[in-house]
Amino acid sequence: MQISDSGYYWCAVEIGDYKTLDDGYYLYLKVQSAPGVSVVSSSVSGHEGGDISVQCLYSSEYQYEVRQWCRIKDQSCYTVGRTGTPQNSSVQISEDDGRRSFTVLMTGLSLTDSGWYFCSVGELQSPVQLTITKPQRAPTTILAATPSDFETDM
Known part of the structure; x- marks a missing residue:
């Protein structure tokens, strides 16, 4: 284009x-010749109970715009540097000083956290699909024991 x-x-x-x-x-x-907002990875996977991070990048012309992490399903947003709004402890946003980016950290993930999100800077948005799965369990090994000499004497 x-x-x-x-x-x-x-x-x-x-x-x-x-x-x-x-x-x-x-x-x-x-x-635009360069995107106003983008993400390092537009598809992120995690395990139930674990955490994920998403890095959102923006160009210098948008450095004074509001920066947010939003969930499309319920239209809930977390804003960078907003102190008047209580932040959900499972979603933390930190500004990456001098790098025109911010990082979203989601901890204690649940299967219901799966879905579409977006990083926004001003009116610009960059989508991210988050997929949460159950952690795979290691196969269980059953050891067969032989009767001890004590048990055979009885």
């Missing part, structure tokens, strides 16, 4: 008769 491709686009879906528009949506697409 080229920067000149920026602009409004129309996305439409036709399900039935080709003459009838079933649904449509306008969106504005902004093409």
